[in-house]
Amino acid sequence: xxxxxxxxxxxxxxxxxxxxxxxxxxxxxxxxxxxxxxxxxxxxxxxxxxxxxxxxxxxxxxxxxxxxxxxxxxxxxxxxxxxxxxxxxxxxxxxxxxxxxxxxxxxxxxxxxxxxxxxxxxxxxxxxxxxxxxxxxxxxxxxxxxxxx
Amino acid sequence: xxxxxxxxxxxxxxxxxxxxxxxxxxxxxxxxxxxxxxxxxxxxxxxxxxxxxxxxxxxxxxxxxxxxxxxxxxxxxxxxxxxxxxxxxxxxxxxxxxxxxxxxxxxxxxxxxxxxxxxxxxxxxxxxxxxxx
Numbered sequence: 001x002x003x004x005x006x007x008x009x010x011x012x013x014x015x016x017x018x019x020x021x022x023x024x025x026x027x028x029x030x031x032x033x034x035x036x037x038x039x040x041x042x043x044x045x046x047x048x049x050x051x052x053x054x055x056x057x058x059x060x061x062x063x064x065x066x067x068x069x070x071x072x073x074x075x076x077x078x079x080x081x082x083x084x085x086x087x088x089x090x091x092x093x094x095x096x097x098x099x100x101x102x103x104x105x106x107x108x109x110x111x112x113x114x115x116x117x118x119x120x121x122x123x124x125x126x127x128x129x130x131x132x133x134x135x136x137x138x139x140x141x142x143x144x145x146x147x148x149x
Numbered sequence: 150x151x152x153x154x155x156x157x158x159x160x161x162x163x164x165x166x167x168x169x170x171x172x173x174x175x176x177x178x179x180x181x182x183x184x185x186x187x188x189x190x191x192x193x194x195x196x197x198x199x200x201x202x203x204x205x206x207x208x209x210x211x212x213x214x215x216x217x218x219x220x221x222x223x224x225x226x227x228x229x230x231x232x233x234x235x236x237x238x239x240x241x242x243x244x245x246x247x248x249x250x251x252x253x254x255x256x257x258x259x260x261x262x263x264x265x266x267x268x269x270x271x272x273x274x275x276x277x278x279x280x281x282x
Contacts, residue, residue: 025195026189026197027189027195030197051160053160054160054161056160057222062159062160062201062204064165064198064204064205065197065201067204067230068195068198089196089235090232091231092231093230094227095228096226096227097227
């Protein structure tokens with residue numbers, strides 16, 4: 001199981017989420033930025049960068065950073081819907097690559113928690129590079145809490 | 150089979166610090182050293198980095214199988230990642246198996262492990278579009 005961002009037992013607030021996303025390890029190295037959130041969703045962005053390219057000839061971003069972006073956005077959506085941080089691990093994540101991201105464009109990912117139980121969270125989301133109606137990727141996944149209770 | 154497996158890695162492979170090697174049988178082996186860039190929760194690998202390693206292993210192994218066709222290109226259609234164990238602060242290895250390589254579609258499975266190859270920390274199934282040169 002993959003452990004996502006750290007679980008801090010503070011009250012959730014957007015500024016803290018922004019710091020959490022921008023400052024840490026893998027998500028920090030990717031340059032992930034917090035865009036916004038609602039009651040059950042979070043939106044993040046990563047800017048185009050040459051060291052994140054997956055196909056040198058076309059200059060298209062690798063799929064890995066998009067998986068990471070959606071993993072982070074969907075896990076944040078779970079904590080937001082839950083109203084508290086609890087440590088959780090990704091059980092599975094499926095990504096459909098609808099089209100290649102356009103080289104040079106920022107990728108924006110929105111993750112939504114559409115069902116929450118005591119131990120398991122069900123998530124879905126989409127990523128786009130400017131037009132939400134023309135997504136580049138669709139994701140579904142599940143998380144499980146790793147603490148007791 | 151590619152003479153230089155490092156050429157199978159995209160720039161994103163360098164971002165993750167991934168190295169390639171071949172085992173005695175010639176099969177590709179991918180290694181991702183532990184470092185700050187791949188950390189999630191302190192002390193654990195980030196799921197996104199593990200997924201990235203699995204995708205690089207799957208795509209690299211497929212491109213290696215297509216090395217005789219320099220005009221061939223591959224594009225991911227779907228990937229499903231299962232996370233079985235937390236990744237800890239040490240090297241992570243990955244290898245992939247092409248279950249079917251057709252004229253247009255390839256099905257590839259990839260596995261990642263740390264101490265024991267028989268105890269994977271994550272696995273991925275990928276469907277990829279293949280364009281022959």
